[in-house]
Amino acid sequence: MSIAERREYILGRIEAAAKWAKRQAGEVSLTAVSKQQPDERIKAALSAGQTVFGENRVQEAQKRWGDAFADHRNNIELRLIGPLQTNKAEDAVCLFDVIETLDRMKLARAIMKAADKTGRIPKLFVQVNIGAEDQKSGVMPSALPGFLKDLKSELDITPQGLMCIPPAGEAASPHFWYLNNLAKDHGIKNLSMGMSSDYETAVKMGATHVRVGSALFGNRGL
Ligand SMILES: *Cc1c(COP(=O)(O)O)cnc(C)c1O
Numbered sequence: 271m272s273i274a275e276r277r278e279y280i281l282g283r284i285e286a287a288a289k290w291a292k293r294q295a296g297e298v299s300l301t302a303v304s305k306q307q308p309d310e311r312i313k314a315a316l317s318a319g320q321t322v323f324g325e326n327r328v329q330e331a332q333k334r335w336g337d338a339f340a341d342h343r344n345n346i347e348l349r350l351i352g353p354l355q356t357n358k359a360e361d362a363v364c365l366f367d368v369i370e371t372l373d374r375m376k377l378a379r380a381i382m383k384a385a386d387k388t389g390r391i392p393k394l395f396v397q398v399n400i401g402a403e404d405q406k407s408g409v410m411p412s413a414l415p416g417f418l419k420d421l422k423s424e425l426d427i428t429p430q431g432l433m434c435i436p437p438a439g440e441a442a443s444p445h446f447w448y449l450n451n452l453a454k455d456h457g458i459k460n461l462s463m464g465m466s467s468d469y470e471t472a473v474k475m476g477a478t479h480v481r482v483g484s485a486l487f488g489n490r491g492l
Pocket residue numbers: 303305326351352435465466467481482483484485
C-alpha cells in the first residue's frame with residue numbers, strides 16, 4: 271500500500287471507531303508521526319493531504335520542518351510529542367504549534383519566558399504518566415490537580431489537552447479511560463492518546479488526537 275492508501279485506511283478506521291462511540295469523525299485529528307522517517311515518505315504524506323505532523327525531538331524537527339520542508343511549514347500544524355528540556359524551550363516555542371509534553375513547572379516557566387521573548391505561544395497539553403511508571407515522563411495522576419492549579423495561579427496557563435503513553439505490554443483501554451476521566455474532572459477538552467497499535471481503541475475511549483507513525487509511514491530508521 272502507498273502512504274496515501276494507508277492514510278485513507280487509517281482515516282476510515284478512525285471514522286468507524288468514532289461511529290462506534292457515537293462520536294463524529296471530525297472530532298478526531300490524525301497526527302502523522304514523522305520522526306526518523308525519510309523525506310520521500312514525508313513528501314508522500316504531504317501530497318496525500320496530511321497537514322498535522324508530530325515530532326519527538328526538537329533538533330530533528332528543526333532540520334526537517336525548518337529546512338528540508340520549510341516551504342510547507344506554514345501550511346501544517348506541528349506538534350511536539352517527545353520530552354522537552356528547558357534549555358530547548360525557546361527553540362521548541364519557535365518551531366511548534368503545540369507542545370504536548372508539558373509535565374513540570376520549571377518547563378512551564380521556560381516556555382512562558384520563551385513565549386514572552388518571541389511573541390509565539392504554542393498550545394499546551396499536559397503529559398500524564400498514566401501508568402505511574404518510575405522511569406516515564408509525565409505528571410503522576412495523583413499530582414495532576416496540584417500541577418494544573420500551579421499552572422493557573424503562577425503562569426495563568428490553562429492547558430488545552432492531556433496526553434499519555436500507556437505502559438508497554440498492558441491493555442491500553444483502561445489507561446485511555448482513566449485519562450478521559452481525568453480530563454473530564456478538570457474540564458479539559460482534548461485527549462492525545464493512541465498510536466499505531468491502539469489508535470482505534472483510543473478513539474473509542476475519547477481521543478481527539480491520535481499519534482500514528484509506523485502504521486502510516488512504515489518502519490522507522492533514517
Ligand atoms: C513514536 C511515537 C508515536 C508513534 O508511534 P507508532 O507506534 O509508530 O505509531 C506516538 N507517540 C509518541 C509519543 C511517540 O514517541
